[in-house]
Amino acid sequence: MTAVRSFTGPVAGIAILGACAALVYGAQAVLSSYLVTLLAIMLINMALAVSLNISNGLAGLFSLGHPAFMTIGAYVSAVLTFPPGRKDFMLPDLPSFLMTTQLPLLPALLVAGITGAVIAFLVGLPVLRLKGHYLAVATLGLIVIVQGLATNWTGLTRGGSGLNGIPRLTGIWWCFGFAAVVVYTALRLKFSSLGRAMMATRENALAAESSGVSTYRIRMLAFVLGAFFAAVAGGLMVHLITVVTPKSYSVVLAFNLVAMVVIGGTGSITGSIVAAVALTGLSEAVRPLEEKLGLYGLSQVSVALGLILVLFFRPNGLLGSGEPRFVRRIFGGFLP
Structure with a gap:
């Protein structure tokens, strides 16, 4: 019986x-x-919401820094996959080893993710000693700092013009695979001793x-x-x-991701998935109405109203x- 249960x-x-892949x-x-x-964007948002739930939901942090790490990952992976012939005139200040380097998507994503993780570690050394809204403000400042660097570091990022003509290497299967890895990692983590x-x-x-x-660790x-995970998602x-600018991933995205976590339930991985799908679909469904009525920003208002309603009727989120x-x-392990 034990063997059957462990195999199930x-x-x-x-x-x-397999059903999801089908x-x-x-x-x-x-x-x-x-x-x-x-649908590919929905899968990326799902992975972002779940990854944010690891820090905000499981560990109890109040971080708003995901858009900053997405920006870092986007620029790093874009530069690494850019054809060398275009780097000469678009990114003249690149180091020589980057000027002649062009990587496939997977290695570029891994380098982008590691870069984001290293920067998060360096930022976290002082920032994670803060708590509550102090930590939220500090990570919000990180978004501003990254956007400022991307805007002014023109030789590496083309400044406010951003990078365009980036190879379209991502498909729905890449997004599905990434979302599956993030969800699996989060669930395994949650039900482990570390979780x-x-x-x-x-x-x-x-x-x-x-x-x-060791709470700090x-x-x-x-x-x-x-x-x-946020840096890989940005990549x-x-x-x-196929385009990125310093303001592609902003405070608005930070709000949307936090809304997904709160609506789904802080600490609930399944809740984050449901909320990410629902809010991404809602925002896209409202967009034609925005254009028809000229009420731009209606999709963001819809997300905010949804968050308020959930907080009013289910303060712990849909799944707690x-x-x-x-x-x-x-x-x-077959918990009751």
Whole structure:
């Protein structure tokens, strides 16, 4: 009986992954290129919301810095995949080894993710000693700093003009694979001893410290891991829409991601997935109405109203901090 139970979890997980892959295959075969691109963006937003839930939901941080790491990842991966012939006149201040380098997408994404993680570690050394709204303001300032550097470092980023003509290397399968990796990592983390240490830190840092948990290291790990995934997401996004500017990933995106986490439930990975799909679909559905009525910004208002309604009727989010029973059975060892 024990052997059957231990075998059921992985099989069920593979079955769910296969079913999702079949849906993606069907969508790619039936839907228009516009809707397929929208689905790819939805998958990236899903991965972003889940990765933010690792730091904000599991570890209890209040970080708004995901757009900054996305910007870093977007520029790094774009430069690494740019044809050398175009770098000569578009990016004249690049170091010589970058001027002649052109990497495939996967290595470029890994370098972008590692760059984002290293910067998150350096930023986290002083910043993660802050708590609550102080940490939120500090990470919000990180967005401003990264945007300022990208705007003024013209020899490396072309300043406010941004980079265009970036190779369109990202497809829906890249986005699906990335989302699957992020969701799997987050769920495995949540139901591990490390995840329990993160949640203990979130609930009561002093009690966690008294139990031998290094809360500073736990927060650093969550912050760096979230930054790695955010930087990779930025790299995928820039190779999907083929352009990036210093303001491509702004405070508005930070608000949307936090809204996804809060609406889905802080600490709930499944809730983040549901909220990311719902809010991305809602924003795109409202966009034609914006253009027809001239009420630009209506999609953002819709997201804000949705957040207010959820906070009013379900303060803990749609799923609270828990997961559906079938998810717990797959990743949590048949918890009741």
